[in-house]
Amino acid sequence: MILSTTLFGRTYQFNSVNEVMAKANEEKSGDIMAGIAAESAEERVAAKVVLANLTLEDLYNNPAIPYETDEVTRIIQDNVNEKIYQSIKNWTVEELREKILDSDTSSNDIRRISRGLTSEMVAAVAKLMSNLDLIYGARKITVTAHCNTTIGLEGTLSTRLQPNHPTDNEDGIVASILEGLAYGAGDAVIGLNPVDDTVESVVRMFKKLEEIKNKFKIPTQTSVLAHVTTQMEAIRQGAPADLIFQSIAGSEKGNTAFGISGDLIAEAKDLALRQGTAAGPNVMYFETGQGAELSSNAHHGVDQLTLEARCYGFAKKYDPFLVNTVVGFIGPEYLYDAKQVIRAGLEDHFMGKLSGISMGVDVCYTNHMKADQDDMENLGVLLTQAGVNFLITAPHADDVMLNYQSLGYHEAQSLRELTGLSPIKEFDEWLQKMEVLDNKSRLTKKAGDASLFLV
Amino acid sequence: MVNEKELKSLIENILHEMVEGTSSKTQKNVLKGNERGQAAGGESKITIPDISEVEIRKDLLVPDPYDKEGYMEMKEKTPARIGVWHAGPRYMTSTSLRFKADHAAAQDAVFSYVDEDFVEKNNLYPTATVCKDKDEYITRPDLGRQFSDEEKEKIKQHCGNPKVQIMVGDGLSSASIEANLEDTLPAIKQGLKVHGIDTENDLFVKHCRVPAMDVIGEVTDADVVCLLVGERPGLVTAESMSAYIAYKPTVDMPEARRTVVSNIHQGGTPPAEAGAHIAELIKRMIDKKASGLDLNKA
Numbered sequence: 001m002i003l004s005t006t007l008f009g010r011t012y013q014f015n016s017v018n019e020v021m022a023k024a025n026e027e028k029s030g031d032i033m034a035g036i037a038a039e040s041a042e043e044r045v046a047a048k049v050v051l052a053n054l055t056l057e058d059l060y061n062n063p064a065i066p067y068e069t070d071e072v073t074r075i076i077q078d079n080v081n082e083k084i085y086q087s088i089k090n091w092t093v094e095e096l097r098e099k100i101l102d103s104d105t106s107s108n109d110i111r112r113i114s115r116g117l118t119s120e121m122v123a124a125v126a127k128l129m130s131n132l133d134l135i136y137g138a139r140k141i142t143v144t145a146h147c148n149t150t151i152g153l154e155g156t157l158s159t160r161l162q163p164n165h166p167t168d169n170e171d172g173i174v175a176s177i178l179e180g181l182a183y184g185a186g187d188a189v190i191g192l193n194p195v196d197d198t199v200e201s202v203v204r205m206f207k208k209l210e211e212i213k214n215k216f217k218i219p220t221q222t223s224v225l226a227h228v229t230t231q232m233e234a235i236r237q238g239a240p241a242d243l244i245f246q247s248i249a250g251s252e253k254g255n256t257a258f259g260i261s262g263d264l265i266a267e268a269k270d271l272a273l274r275q276g277t278a279a280g281p282n283v284m285y286f287e288t289g290q291g292a293e294l295s296s297n298a299h300h301g302v303d304q305l306t307l308e309a310r311c312y313g314f315a316k317k318y319d320p321f322l323v324n325t326v327v328g329f330i331g332p333e334y335l336y337d338a339k340q341v342i343r344a345g346l347e348d349h350f351m352g353k354l355s356g357i358s359m360g361v362d363v364c365y366t367n368h369m370k371a372d373q374d375d376m377e378n379l380g381v382l383l384t385q386a387g388v389n390f391l392i393t394a395p396h397a398d399d400v401m402l403n404y405q406s407l408g409y410h411e412a413q414s415l416r417e418l419t420g421l422s423p424i425k426e427f428d429e430w431l432q433k434m435e436v437l438d439n440k441s442r443l444t445k446k447a448g449d450a451s452l453f454l455v
Numbered sequence: 456m457v458n459e460k461e462l463k464s465l466i467e468n469i470l471h472e473m474v475e476g477t478s479s480k481t482q483k484n485v486l487k488g489n490e491r492g493q494a495a496g497g498e499s500k501i502t503i504p505d506i507s508e509v510e511i512r513k514d515l516l517v518p519d520p521y522d523k524e525g526y527m528e529m530k531e532k533t534p535a536r537i538g539v540w541h542a543g544p545r546y547m548t549s550t551s552l553r554f555k556a557d558h559a560a561a562q563d564a565v566f567s568y569v570d571e572d573f574v575e576k577n578n579l580y581p582t583a584t585v586c587k588d589k590d591e592y593i594t595r596p597d598l599g600r601q602f603s604d605e606e607k608e609k610i611k612q613h614c615g616n617p618k619v620q621i622m623v624g625d626g627l628s629s630a631s632i633e634a635n636l637e638d639t640l641p642a643i644k645q646g647l648k649v650h651g652i653d654t655e656n657d658l659f660v661k662h663c664r665v666p667a668m669d670v671i672g673e674v675t676d677a678d679v680v681c682l683l684v685g686e687r688p689g690l691v692t693a694e695s696m697s698a699y700i701a702y703k704p705t706v707d708m709p710e711a712r713r714t715v716v717s718n719i720h721q722g723g724t725p726p727a728e729a730g731a732h733i734a735e736l737i738k739r740m741i742d743k744k745a746s747g748l749d750l751n752k753a
Binding site: 029032033163165166169171172173174175176178179183332333336366367368372373394395396397398400403404405408410413414417442443447448449450451452454 | 517519520521522523525526528529530532533534535536537538539540541543544545546550554555557558561562564565593594595596597627687688689690691693
């Protein structure tokens, strides 16, 4: 394993795989704050050169956090298909990159390779990719999953309808749901972030979403994004849940800060399969985002991109229906500006798909970040080209509870019309029956009038 | 040479003369019907109404809704931007501009500073954390909680050893401080006075994160430290302020030891009402010798 190179006559000697990985990362304010980023643009390239020449076996033998001390590492490594790994372990990261991009490599080929990869390998190859590489590579990988409907099929672009309300007012939540339906949003999931995380309130929210879904016979999924333990108790008390949600991290310590472990997530999945309302088999929903581990001081000196990849390795074990990065929510101390958020959004999506999970993105930013809505629209276009499974959408892109901006219902429909994509088939047919979309999945004259649903 | 302050006041005077007392509030809805034509014809004193004053909840843009009354009821139940209609699949111009305006206000609230005159007028003693500028403040939360030894010494000299130390921090919204402090601060002081607690020597901390209050707690050895700080702005309001209050705070103490009163603004908890509530909380903390979760248990 060679950890040194010469660039422009200067020698760069790195001390560990983790140092190479961190310094090979594109610039992120979080890595700078953690004190692990490359100190110059040239050092960054030198690290990429060293990384390109590492073998997959080098990365397997040097996980970001040791196997013995970290549950996430154990889950990732124990999930690797030994036969496939043995057949590719001598590849360099450079060769893996070119294999993925090769015109003769199909989606199926990549999905097979994926089963032999650890999250460190997934992160490493992302670090060698340009933005267009990330788009092109991800576009090749089809990942589908089935809950009540099937997400991720060719020709579709799905959305989560996010109807949050600052006081969980049920009528207010329903108002935002109907508005979203009137623009064709909600085929991935109608998913609410509740303000009140008590079991009683979460049961009520689950029932409200179920009531709307049944009243209009909407072919979709529902989710209430409370803490996993609250949802589990709500389900035991009879709440109707299609999906169980949880935020996850890329280290055991990070997951402990979230109040979860692998066993707990396995128990939640088991409960959803036994007592949930969905057809399945994919009944889990996870959210992630670069920087979460550093914010809970659980990063172990590992860069935020590698930790993010490890979230996907962890998620994969539980066969999720949906995983999305909430890419710009964490703030400028982790992703400074629009350039960093756009890069992170493309990296996360690519890494999710390469990990073999049904990947979506909450294209978003907070108001103390140097980014605006135009930047989000740009990222929305890029991700649509990259074949993202789903995007988060809120009324006019403004989440009035979490106080940040995402994409709007309008953006998703605009992106579909630009690229000729449709919602999930059953949902598309339902929208046509409700006269929101025409037979080419474009808005009708009646679309945009939520009061059509006031019957 | 005209200095910056003189220049600012000069511009303000000119602007004032231009509108001649017709503030945006009195001017509201002045452009109606054929007046638009007059304006175009060169009536320079007529201005376009302030788009930020449109009440989103009452503004339904769907041209011919199936159930208008029902739609208005839906809008009444949420601050979300619904009933906004569309141009093709894109937004109408008016809601697009309003969104931009609200984002502009939010960004300005973060990246601007509390006016020095405002700090002086409210008898706040100005100090600052070690952040060298706004950019460092935004990207280095660890520095927004640290003071130089020199500043600590000055704070010690100024504050002495009070029972209750009040401090004001810009946080992530300078606008929230300027909008709410003058109603909240007197209400806190008055409330405490009723209990025989005098507060003087209030501080203003530039580039302030919440844990900065722990340092002030250690430097002043106050029984209770109360920090009024600007919240991260959203589009609904950029003027929301929070109070973080703790009994004998220390550096690296658990977050659960803070009591928080959030959402202080005209559309949330009214600032004066919040002040009275905060004074009562402080009194209780002194009596129970606890704050945060410990106070709930006490």
